[in-house]
Amino acid sequence: MAGPPTPLGPGVGPGGGPGAGPPARERADAARNRSRALAAAEELFAEQGVAATTMDAVAARAGVGKGTLYRRFGDKAGLAAALLSERGRELQQGILAGPPPLGPGAPPARRLVAFVEAYLAFQSSRVDLVLLSETGPPGARLRKPSYAFWRQHCTLLLSQAGAPDPALRAEALLASLAAEQVQHWLREGRDPEALRGALTGVAAALVPSRDP
Amino acid sequence: MAGPPTPLGPGVGPGGGPGAGPPARERADAARNRSRALAAAEELFAEQGVAATTMDAVAARAGVGKGTLYRRFGDKAGLAAALLSERGRELQQGILAGPPPLGPGAPPARRLVAFVEAYLAFQSSRVDLVLLSETGPPGARLRKPSYAFWRQHCTLLLSQAGAPDPALRAEALLASLAAEQVQHWLREGRDPEALRGALTGVAAALVPSRDP
DNA sequence: GAAGTTAGCGGACCGCAGTCCGCTTCGTCA
């Protein structure tokens, strides 16, 4: 199996401050426009909801051309992903180097359960943003670098735990955790706690139980 | 637990609008236009692929206004669903009244595996059509009557097999079988046979493997 | 500081999904 998964993709820089520096040299106006766009998007999403916010509106509010928006973020989903990148990075950090059971050190089955819980919490914090970031041409979300990270992590854990077909089971698990599905469950009134319990149960069921 | 699941909606029949109309009498021109539209769609999908076919093109080929198309089928996904409805109904029939292990008579865990195999076969027969039928506003596919049927069937089997959280596990299983996911696996070169084996394995893992 | 290079800008433009509404034609009933 491969080494440590790759981090979140590039192009998603500082949310509102000089926290993380852009990887490559970036022109001054480019940096300025990027933070303007992110700020405008955040505002509009808060004011009128994610679904009702158009890219034209974001561009106008940011005082920027639409072309700029698209060169920077690719598409609407990319814009959402950029807004989520900080939280996503935190979660990735917790997985790679944080304390057990999410981070290294705990037995793989335990880590998998912890991942499910953390991933659910991550999603619940900005449901509609996550949903938007996963919306797009069919299959697009399965090709994004962030998805590759989660997949590889789960694959590794399932493999270590001795589950058959770890790669496929990892994707099956992630399919159950897709934003569309989770939002559907929440909308129809499922108790978040019960949901958490049931989904960790699914994760546990995917590794063979060794009990006599 | 509920009785037998409801069958597919009225085949996306007359009424078109949300809520599905009563199976009322259908006007002659309406019937003629519907079959024309379906024929035109089938042709164009075959000629230039599903993705490249626009609703305008279907309307033009059918010699019908776009409004007619939309009243009849609701949206593009509905058109695809209508083209699939016959096969879907066959599968539903096989579940409700066909021979075991898909139909009644076999133990629930066995029926669940048979369902996964049959559902995969159903999808594989028209991958892109199924994909189109599941494309749309987020969560839309989870609210369609056909989805309700599969969900209820799986829920019932899992419940009979004594699995915990049968309703949620049913949806988790179906999420792994979503067209987007399956098409992704096939596109990336997975062997269909191996896929079938691995996914039935997932289904089996979702029911308790040993008697408590 | 001046000239050159090019990354980046931005808004006009396009294609398509989906809506609207005045007109047509079907089925019915006398």
Add this chain to the structure above:
DNA sequence: TGACGAAGCGGACTGCGGTCCGCTAACTTC
């Protein structure tokens, strides 16, 4: 058979996501 109500029609229209390309201004070089 003629007339009437309404189910159904259809194409112009809207709104939005995404692209294109001539222009601007930020860095580089001398």
